[in-house]
Amino acid sequence: MAIKIYIQGSRLTREIFEFQEKSNFKPVHYSEKPAFAALSYAFFQKSSHSSLQEKRLSHQNNMIPAHQHQHFFPHLINKDFDFILIDFMNEKYGLVNINNWSINYLDSKTATTHDSIQKNGFQTTYGNNEYLQDILRGFDLFYDNLKSIGKSEKLIVNKIFWATHDEHGKALFSMLTYINKANELLNEIYCSLERNYTNLKFINYGKTVFITRSKLKNGLNTYYYIDKIYKKALIEIENYCEESIVLLDPKLRISDNYMYFNAHFKKSNFEIEYAAYLFKNKIKINTQWYQDSPNFVFSIQGAGSYEVQLFCRIKYSKIIKKYLSDEIYHPN
Numbered sequence: 001m002a003i004k005i006y007i008q009g010s011r012l013t014r015e016i017f018e019f020q021e022k023s024n025f026k027p028v029h030y031s032e033k034p035a036f037a038a039l040s041y042a043f044f045q046k047s048s049h050s051s052l053q054e055k056r057l058s059h060q061n062n063m064i065p066a067h068q069h070q071h072f073f074p075h076l077i078n079k080d081f082d083f084i085l086i087d088f089m090n091e092k093y094g095l096v097n098i099n100n101w102s103i104n105y106l107d108s109k110t111a112t113t114h115d116s117i118q119k120n121g122f123q124t125t126y127g128n129n130e131y132l133q134d135i136l137r138g139f140d141l142f143y144d145n146l147k148s149i150g151k152s153e154k155l156i157v158n159k160i161f162w163a164t165h166d167e168h169g170k171a172l173f174s175m176l177t178y179i180n181k182a183n184e185l186l187n188e189i190y191c192s193l194e195r196n197y198t199n200l201k202f203i204n205y206g207k208t209v210f211i212t213r214s215k216l217k218n219g220l221n222t223y224y225y226i227d228k229i230y231k232k233a234l235i236e237i238e239n240y241c242e243e244s245i246v247l248l249d250p251k252l253r254i255s256d257n258y259m260y261f262n263a264h265f266k267k268s269n270f271e272i273e274y275a276a277y278l279f280k281n282k283i284k285i286n287t288q289w290y291q292d293s294p295n296f297v298f299s300i301q302g303a304g305s306y307e308v309q310l311f312c313r314i315k316y317s318k319i320i321k322k323y324l325s326d327e328i329y330h331p332n
Contacts, residue, residue: 002026002316003241003270006079009087012225013158016085016237019230022318024238029079031072036088036138073145082269083237084151085203087158088135088189132188139193154269156201156240158233159190163212167226203236205229238319244268245312245321252308252325257332259298261308261325271315280304305329 002023007014007030017025076084146152161183165171193200211226246266253260259278278286278298282305286298290313300306308325 003083003314003319004028004081005237006076006081006084007031007086008084009158010089010160012089012160013085013087013233016158016230016233019227019234024241024314024317024319025234028081029075031075036135036142076145076151077149081151081154083154083156083240084146085156085158085237087160088186089160089162132185132192135189136192139189143197153199156203156237157190157193158203159205160203161186161210163210163225165209166212201240203233205232208232241270241314241317241319242321244270245272245314247310247312247323250310250323250325252306252328254300254306254328254330257300259300259306259308259328261296261298261310263294263310263323265294265312273313273315275311275313277309277311279307279309300330303331 003025005017005025005027007027014027014030017027143152143155146155162179164179164183190202194202208229210229213224213226245268248264248266250261250263261276265272272294273290273292274294274296275290276288276296276298277284278288278300280301285301288296288298290311294310294312296308298308305327306329307327310323310325312321312323313319
């Protein structure tokens with residue numbers, strides 16, 4: 001089976017896997033939950049708050065702390081996955097502001113003007129410190145739960161931002177100020193996580209500019225990137241897979257016209273299979289195809305310098321890490 005990905009985030013993360021050419025990854029769960037800020041609050045019965053219930057749309061149930069605590073954490077325990085991939089960009093969901101029972105939206109699609117949101121019973125938030133701290137507390141709880149079930153090392157944060165322009169440099173609508181504010185909040189979230197969780201994995205895009213596609217069925221939008229951004233994310237995830245393959249103490253020796261290659265590896269979350277090439281004077285002279293053991297025996301062919309190239313492949317994928325041994329000289 002391909003490498004299993006549990007997705008907890010926006011379509012920007014889900015759509016990464018639509019750009020696969022090698023079918024290395026298989027999403028096994030997808031949800032646009034959790035609203036991390038809602039997670040930061042203690043469980044409460046949503047039915048007891050009629051004023052909030054009247055205003056809430058059906059999909060906004062996913063923002064409510066009761067829903068988060070009842071449904072989100074059991075999913076983490078019950079699902080089998082190799083990586084859990086999250087982001088902080090909810091194109092539909094905001095959070096519950098427990099202080100005044102209003103819905104705070106962080107949604108550049110619907111938040112065209114502040115007034116129109118107010119008339120519909122919503123309240124926008126541009127990422128004040130209280131909102132930021134709610135999100136970070138929710139993430140702390142989320143991470144602690146992952147750690148308690150031994151899955152915190154599988155977490156990857158997709159470090160994405162709202163797009164502000166299309167590939168022709170055209171700005172998106174009249175919402176640019178709002179989008180920039182939302183991106184400032186995202187940057188604060190990422191910076192805080194990098195400070196507080198030094199071992200946390202991120203999909204980093206470097207100096208990549210987040211650009212939306214201009215030709216979309218429903219017009220320009222802030223969360224449909226151009227293709228190369230999704231492909232960059234795939235490469236980053238593949239790199240994390242390769243990093244999990246760590247060679248320890250390789251040994252190469254010759255005895256009675258045979259070359260013996262033996263290796264040990266750091267324990268990996270993946271099943272690994274191994275193949276090897278034998279080189280003499282930099283020319284490949286023998287191949288042994290994939291097997292479950294990293295130990296190989298080759299017949300050698302007279303005097304010369306020999307070396308082995310080892311191929312370590314994650315089973316059921318095309319992700320391969322290569323190692324080249326030191327040279328060993330055989331005089332006969």
